[in-house]
Amino acid sequence: MHLVLLGPPGVGKGTQGLRLAQHFRSPHISTGNMLRDAVAKGTPLGQKVRSIMDLGGLVPDDVMIGVVGDRLAESDVRAGFVLDGFPRTVPQAEALDGILSKNGLGVDRAVVIDAPIEVIVSRLSGRRVCTVCARTYHVQNDPPRSPGQCDDGHGELIQREDDREDVTRDRISLYARLTAPLVDFYRKKGLMLKVAGEGPQDEVFDHIVRSLAGAGVV
Numbered sequence: 001m002h003l004v005l006l007g008p009p010g011v012g013k014g015t016q017g018l019r020l021a022q023h024f025r026s027p028h029i030s031t032g033n034m035l036r037d038a039v040a041k042g043t044p045l046g047q048k049v050r051s052i053m054d055l056g057g058l059v060p061d062d063v064m065i066g067v068v069g070d071r072l073a074e075s076d077v078r079a080g081f082v083l084d085g086f087p088r089t090v091p092q093a094e095a096l097d098g099i100l101s102k103n104g105l106g107v108d109r110a111v112v113i114d115a116p117i118e119v120i121v122s123r124l125s126g127r128r129v130c131t132v133c134a135r136t137y138h139v140q141n142d143p144p145r146s147p148g149q150c151d152d153g154h155g156e157l158i159q160r161e162d163d164r165e166d167v168t169r170d171r172i173s174l175y176a177r178l179t180a181p182l183v184d185f186y187r188k189k190g191l192m193l194k195v196a197g198e199g200p201q202d203e204v205f206d207h208i209v210r211s212l213a214g215a216g217v218v
């Protein structure tokens with residue numbers, strides 16, 4: 001199944017994306033993780049996007065379309081994917097349709113995870129991420145066994161630059177202005193499934209899987 005995950009920053013797309021990808025045995029394609037990886041490695045892409053990301057801005061559409069186009073040219077995506085963080089603008093969504101249709105594919109469903117703004121701000125400000133494996137934690141809701149250390153023994157947990165409260169607010173308003181219109185984009189195509197994201201992770205996950213089954217997609 002070719003699944004797109006939409007939702008404001010901090011709503012749990014990364015966590016749900018990973019679980020859905022494991023569940024459906026599909027690659028989890030997170031553009032945020034791909035870009036952070038490029039920044040960590042200091043590649044030309046990483047150098048280009050670093051300051052945009054730190055300030056909570058959006059990387060230009062042409063750059064993102066190139067990055068995702070290259071990733072979707074790999075053969076592991078034929079049977080399915082969970083796309084997390086892309087598309088984020090209407091031109092990106094149109095480009096995605098174009099890339100997929102060249103290979104006789106299309107988006108099967110766009111799952112929109114939503115939550116009230118206070119929940120999102122609290123999730124982002126308490127979020128910590130492993131510097132090595134990118135697993136995320138929350139200082140209150142999902143703390144690591146030993147403070148500041150990844151449970152998987154990988155590395156140190158840090159707060160992302162763009163999870164600082166001032167940057168968070170900017171990211172939320174960018175989402176409302178540029179990404180939220182995608183909900184309508186997919187609704188008009190009859191592909192949109194909306195789920196509430198404020199409950200426990202397991203509940204949200206079950207809800208998504210049940211909604212997809214109910215829609216007859218899986």
Ligand code: AMP
Binds near residue numbers: 032057060086087
């Ligand atoms: P995320 O981990 O999905 O919150 O992404 C982190 C940051 O990467 C975003 O705040 C943007 O700066 C950048 N980014 C990731 N995906 C995209 C995209 N599809 N379009 C533009 N910028 C993106």
